Amino acid sequence: MYKLVASDLDETLLNDDHHVPQRVVDAVRKAHELGVRFVPCTGRPADSVNVTLEELGLAGSADDYTLSFNGGCLTRNSSPEPLTSCSLPFERARKIYEAGVRYGVCMHVNTLGPVYLYNYVPEERAYIQGRMNIVETMEPTPDFLAGQTIVKIIYMSLDMSYLQRIEREMAEAGLTDGLDVYYSGNRYLEFNAPGVNKGAGLLSLAARLGIAPEETIAVGDNSNDVSMIRAAGLGCAVANATDEAKAAADYVCQADNNAGAVAEVIEKFVLGA
Template identity: 40%
Template sequence: MIKLILSDLDETLLDDDGTINSQNITAVQKFVKNGGYFVPNTGRSYKSVFGTLKDLGLNKQSKQYVVSYNGGAIVEIHEDGGEKIIVQHGMDLELAKKIFSLGQIQADIDTHIYTIDTLFIYNISENDEQYMKERSVPYQEMADDNLDFLSNEKTIMKVIFEHRDPNVLQKISDTVNAQLSDKVLTTFSSNRYVEFNPKGSDKGSAGLELADMLGIPRNEVAALGDNLNDAAQIKAAGVGVAVANAKPEIKEMADLVLSKTNNEGAVAEFINEHIGK
């Protein structure tokens, strides 16, 4: 019986416009009411998930969990709004600077730097600005490319680059990995980002780390996703689940491929039709 669901957000739980299908809300509430844990497992900051937790009715749990930054942090959130970072896997400033510099392959590269509590964006694109707005993601724009200010900020979690041309994203990946492949884990997400975490930090290992804390064995853990940054959790979970709109590589590695897309209530399909069967 599945007791822990790790779910990606964008293009998995959320509709394309950033909202949540009402079927998903009803199904998640039923699953939690029956004693399960529904945990967002996202590349985003945990702070950007507060609205999603509220929409799902999970902000009223005595303890709710979020896995953020592609496994960079596990956060415990209390019903009074309090939060506690219980696990973090960050990177040092010098590594962040190297990734940032190598990724600037052309003038229109949009770059995100996540610390444990803040998203900083350099050279934000119009498309990315709209994407952030739709998902109510808070961020601070950087005035220039000098990253020295980060020495006064909290732990750096990851560096990612945004561009709508997949060839540009691949070129960034190749350029960074040519020098730093032994230090970074590279993933792609949302058909617009290439992401770099420190080696050893991924959605799968963090998801199982949380499961162990909760006393839940691997075979009672399910992970739902759609894109390449979900591969680690799809492989790690007892049941790896791909939504219908998932990339072919994710469908191939999943134990179960759903018939519904993110826009059709895929999470509800899994909870209602597959858990316990």
């Protein structure tokens, strides 16, 4: 029997209006009543998941968990204090930040506190405003963050071909050597500390809870979800997932994120509906 279901948020658990479909709420509740844990696993900060936890009925629970920053940070749903955290070495963060300035992209600099937004373009403001604690900046270097923990840096652009070109050029220049680099949300290029990925985060949480890897399910839609799709006992991709995520999955949903794909997985493999 599966004992833990981990799910990505954007374009997977959440519909295009950034809410949890009622079908998913009902399925998570029924699974929870059977003792099956449901764990949001996102690239975003933990505090940005609060509304989702409320919708799922998991807010404030000391026995339930959230994996944020692509599995690099683990929190109980009852407390904002991280049980585990990760960070980019400051000099690596400096090179990535200054390259982002040169490329002219919008950047998220994720810390254990606010998310600092460089070149906060209108398209990104409309997409994320109100969902996380944001501080705007146009500083040309990250020196103003010296002494803070920089968890990861994200480049944002609606031109995926431009992000792909940036990734190639940065790799050729050796700027990303050893880092975990992913795409997410069809608009982000993410730079994470070495060894930080959703698969490692899922397996670490499962071990903490005494759950075997084969007793876990993971659901996702994009390249930053591939590691947990592969690590889980059952890896699933939603119908709107990228080809890369679908190729990694054991099961590809018929439903997309708007039609409650996560509920489809829970109904089929946990509830036996």
